[in-house]
Amino acid sequence: QKEVEQNSGPLSVPEGAIASLNCTYSDRGSQSFFWYRQYSGKSPELIMFIYSNGDKEDGRFTAQLNKASQYVSLLIRDSQPSDSATYLCAVTAGGTSYGKLTFGQGTILTVHP
Amino acid sequence: DTGVSQNPRHKITKRGQNVTFRCDPISEHNRLYWYRQTLGQGPEFLTYFQNEAQLEKSRLLSDRFSAERPKGSFSTLEIQRTEQGDSAMYLCASSSRVPIATNEKLFFGSGTQLSVL
Numbered sequence A: 001q002k003e004v005e006q007n008s009g010p011l012s013v014p015e016g017a018i019a020s021l022n023c024t025y026s027d028r029g030s031q032s033f034f035w036y037r038q039y040s041g042k043s044p045e046l047i048m049f050i051y052s053n054g055d056k057e058d059g060r061f062t063a064q065l066n067k068a069s070q071y072v073s074l075l076i077r078d079s080q081p082s083d084s085a086t087y088l089c090a091v092t093a094g095g096t097s098y099g100k101l102t103f104g105q106g107t108i109l110t111v112h113p
Numbered sequence B: 001d002t003g004v005s006q007n008p009r010h011k012i013t014k015r016g017q018n019v020t021f022r023c024d025p026i027s028e029h030n031r032l033y034w035y036r037q038t039l040g041q042g043p044e045f046l047t048y049f050q051n052e053a054q055l056e057k058s059r060l061l062s063d064r065f066s067a068e069r070p071k072g073s074f075s076t077l078e079i080q081r082t083e084q085g086d087s088a089m090y091l092c093a094s095s096s097r098v099p100i101a102t103n104e105k106l107f108f109g110s111g112t113q114l115s116v117l
Helices: none
Strands: A004-006 A011-014 A019-025 A032-038 A045-050 A054-058 A061-066 A071-076 A085-092 A107-112 B005-007 B010-013 B019-024 B031-037 B044-050 B053-057 B065-068 B075-079 B088-095 B112-116
Touching: A004 A085, A011 A019, A019 A032, A019 A085, A019 A107, A032 A061, A045 A054, A045 A061, A045 A071, A071 A085, B005 B088, B010 B019, B019 B088, B019 B112, B031 B075, B044 B065, B075 B088
Parallel strands: A011 A107, B010 B112
Antiparallel strands: A004 A019, A019 A071, A032 A045, A032 A085, A054 A061, A061 A071, A085 A107, B005 B019, B019 B075, B031 B044, B031 B088, B044 B053, B065 B075, B088 B112
């Protein structure tokens, strides 16, 4: 079993719809959870982080965390073609460095006009 | 330029050769990370430095790999006797230690794409 697993893609949604991206993790000691966006040929860019159970909203993005179910998700409302990218879920156990991340394999999102 | 800089952007080498990559972090960042990413996968942690001290190395980092960060500024990642399996994007990221560690934010460079023929 992979340590961090994301829903298999690619995911295709129409412009204006809600895109839902899911991620499960195996290490119950994981403390912080991140969503990165990676455009083709570019480096990952942090878009959201969450470390408490519940929802966290930032503009069109909402991250949801359920530690009991070891599940984290990202909702993108009013999806735009510019949101088309690979979305990477990452977790960290903390300790000496919260920058030591374990990434999922990524989910490719395509938003079509 | 205030971002993380990596050189070269692309490196093509023959199997068995040694290669070295350089990373210049954001100047005020004291933490520097190396990750490796293959096509269709997420980045994998390799190693990280706080200032000049290398604090952790992944089991993925065989003895052919070595990283340094002299004087706590730029870092180099060297791969000796390259193998075809080393072909990947090598990403560098930096961050600053913050009091609330749960939101340590990594800034990634553009990466060095290594192709071993």
